[in-house]
Amino acid sequence: MELNIALLHGDGIGPEVIDQAVKVSNAIAQKFNHKINWNPALTGADAIDKAGDPYPDKTHEICLKSDAILFGAIGHPKYDNDPGAKIRPEQGLLKMRKKLGLFANIRPTFTFPSLINKSPLKKERIEGTDLIFVRELTSGIYFGESGRKDRGNIAFDTCTYSRKEIIRLAKKGFELAMKRSKKLCCVDKANVLESSRLWRETVQSMEKDYPKVNVSYEFVDAVAMRLIQWPNSYDVLITNNLFGDILTDEASVISGSMGLMPSASIGNKTSLFEPIHGSYPEAAGKNIANPLATILSAAMMFEDAFALKKEAQLIRNIVNKSLKAMIVTEDLSNGEKSYSTSEVGDWLVNQI
Numbered sequence: 001m002e003l004n005i006a007l008l009h010g011d012g013i014g015p016e017v018i019d020q021a022v023k024v025s026n027a028i029a030q031k032f033n034h035k036i037n038w039n040p041a042l043t044g045a046d047a048i049d050k051a052g053d054p055y056p057d058k059t060h061e062i063c064l065k066s067d068a069i070l071f072g073a074i075g076h077p078k079y080d081n082d083p084g085a086k087i088r089p090e091q092g093l094l095k096m097r098k099k100l101g102l103f104a105n106i107r108p109t110f111t112f113p114s115l116i117n118k119s120p121l122k123k124e125r126i127e128g129t130d131l132i133f134v135r136e137l138t139s140g141i142y143f144g145e146s147g148r149k150d151r152g153n154i155a156f157d158t159c160t161y162s163r164k165e166i167i168r169l170a171k172k173g174f175e176l177a178m179k180r181s182k183k184l185c186c187v188d189k190a191n192v193l194e195s196s197r198l199w200r201e202t203v204q205s206m207e208k209d210y211p212k213v214n215v216s217y218e219f220v221d222a223v224a225m226r227l228i229q230w231p232n233s234y235d236v237l238i239t240n241n242l243f244g245d246i247l248t249d250e251a252s253v254i255s256g257s258m259g260l261m262p263s264a265s266i267g268n269k270t271s272l273f274e275p276i277h278g279s280y281p282e283a284a285g286k287n288i289a290n291p292l293a294t295i296l297s298a299a300m301m302f303e304d305a306f307a308l309k310k311e312a313q314l315i316r317n318i319v320n321k322s323l324k325a326m327i328v329t330e331d332l333s334n335g336e337k338s339y340s341t342s343e344v345g346d347w348l349v350n351q352i
């Protein structure tokens with residue numbers, strides 16, 4: 001099969017971890033007789049420097065023409081402490097999500113038996129954790145009306161949702177729940193927020209279409225707590241853009257390292273696959289970042305965008321093998337011998 005993939009390295013550790021995912025994907029393609037055409041394009045601070053726009057039109061064109069997008073990370077510290085910056089790398093990410101219609105962000109959290117002691121949580125609490133957040137990604141407070149009043153002394157951001165937006169997101173959640181343990185949790189703040197009440201009302205009205213799915217409704221503050229108390233009590237969770245942003249960072253460390261969790265952003269057409277860890281500028285260029293989240297994102301890409309299950313499974317198997325053999329970067333090495341980003345990539349390629 002011929003796979004046309006847009007390749008967005010982005011900023012920080014993005015380029016290094018993407019390089020490893022490309023190596024592993026190429027090895028997979030060779031083994032299973034596929035041909036991958038990588039279409040590189042600019043994003044983030046890198047794109048601001050080179051093209052004056054964090055998501056240039058040229059990049060959008062390349063994404064639209066591709067069957068899938070593999071993305072590293074966006075963000076640069078020179079913008080973080082400059083609230084007055086007119087153009088910010090993150091705007092590129094938001095623009096990309098919006099223009100590509102990537103309305104659902106699928107973020108799994110699972111544990112690796114060989115890493116169970118790396119988690120900040122107690123083993124008996126997290127064993128068997130295997131949950132998926134479906135985060136709304138192109139609306140809500142991230143895209144609502146915002147601005148300043150009173151000569152700049154009052155600022156506001158608005159969280160707006162339409163029934164239509166909630167339905168299309170919740171549908172993804174229900175469908176995923178049907179394929180898994182048929183348990184769905186709608187995370188909201190319906191005791192306070194009107195937009196959350198619309199979420200709850202809408203999801204309730206969809207229950208009759210999925211009679212086998214057991215739906216629970218929980219407030220976001222309670223979920224934040226229960227997520228670290230009993231993460232294995234959850235399966236599929238649906239939530240809005242901001243709640244999802246916060247809860248998925250919280251959930252990501254359950255596995256032991258943020259450097260392990262992949263994600264997919266899906267919508268009407270081309271899907272995007274990316275590690276959830278972000279640009280980690282402190283580690284950029286040092287060849288120390290954990291490439292596994294990106295490599296596992298490539299596995300998600302093979303399975304979800306191209307229906308290549310065996311290919312995805314082989315990637316997951318060798319990643320598990322590398323963890324058992326402790327061929328890991330320093331975030332996972334327990335002070336023992338650690339391997340560089342590219343050494344981990346090379347080891348995986350060798351296994352394939």
Ligand code: IPM
Binds near residue numbers: 074075090093094245
């Ligand atoms: C994420 C990131 C982004 C978000 C930032 C970089 C805009 O934190 O993908 O979770 O808030 O969505």
Ligand code: MN
Binds near residue numbers: 245246249
């Ligand atoms: Mn985030």
